Amino acid sequence: DAGVIQSPRHEVTEMGQEVTLRCKPISGHDYLFWYRQTMMRGLELLIYFNNNVPIDDSGMPEDRFSAKMPNASFSTLKIQPSEPRDSAVYFCASALGRRDTQYFGPGTRLTVL
Amino acid sequence: AQTVTQSQPEMSVQEAETVTLSCTYDTSESNYYLFWYKQPPSRQMILVIRQEAYKQQNATENRFSVNFQKAAKSFSLKISDSQLGDTAMYFCAFYIQGAQKLVFGQGTRLTINP
Numbered sequence: 001d002a003g004v005i006q007s008p009r010h011e012v013t014e015m016g017q018e019v020t021l022r023c024k025p026i027s028g029h030d031y032l033f034w035y036r037q038t039m040m041r042g043l044e045l046l047i048y049f050n051n052n053v054p055i056d057d058s059g060m061p062e063d064r065f066s067a068k069m070p071n072a073s074f075s076t077l078k079i080q081p082s083e084p085r086d087s088a089v090y091f092c093a094s095a096l097g098r099r100d101t102q103y104f105g106p107g108t109r110l111t112v113l
Numbered sequence: 114a115q116t117v118t119q120s121q122p123e124m125s126v127q128e129a130e131t132v133t134l135s136c137t138y139d140t141s142e143s144n145y146y147l148f149w150y151k152q153p154p155s156r157q158m159i160l161v162i163r164q165e166a167y168k169q170q171n172a173t174e175n176r177f178s179v180n181f182q183k184a185a186k187s188f189s190l191k192i193s194d195s196q197l198g199d200t201a202m203y204f205c206a207f208y209i210q211g212a213q214k215l216v217f218g219q220g221t222r223l224t225i226n227p
Contacts, residue, residue, distance in 0.1 A: 033215075042217055042219050043204065043217040048213060050213075056212075056214075089156060098213065099146070099210065101148065102208075102215060103160065104150075104157065106155070106157050107156050107158075109156070
């Protein structure tokens with residue numbers, strides 16, 4: 001079975017540009033999570049969805065960040081406008097049920113110049 | 114506050130040795146799960162092992178085992194017969210079921226030397 005798929009793997013953009021990160025969860029999983037990893041703050045949960053509905057977005061840093069899940073097999077995390085401090089690795093993870101292990105995608109390394 | 118502490122920022126051992134990574138956590142919850150994830154240079158977060166807090170028996174996965182001390186809120190990872198491919202960052206995490214949230218430690222960078 002395919003794992004969690006993320007694209008792109010690397011993204012380099014300039015400050016002020018819009019950035020869209022994509023995630024395809026493991027088929028059949030009903031929970032989807034977006035994390036950000038930085039040296040300073042480690043791994044932080046940004047937002048999670050259950051059955052395509054956003055449940056907790058308290059980790060989203062500010063209004064420049066938004067996430068959607070239009071269907072069970074696709075989610076996006078958008079940053080508009082991007083800033084250099086958004087540079088990080090962004091992970092998507094999915095799980096089946098509340099007690100299941102979260103399985104992570106390979107991550108997207110974002111660099112904002 | 115729910116926190117996870119990994120007190121060893123870096124460790125280094127020789128191939129085939131046994132190494133133990135430490136993790137302590139703080140929570141007032143009674144229903145939770147504990148994990149060790151591995152992050153090699155490829156950046157992928159890979160599940161190593163999982164422990165349910167209600168289970169007294171320590172989890173084991175091949176060369177990986179845990180020492181779960183619930184009263185002490187300690188969850189260490191033992192790697193036996195270490196291999197070069199075990200070189201990675203190791204993250205301890207616990208999962209609060211009610212909050213649907215994984216809380217991670219800061220990680221331990223483990224290097225296996227030939």
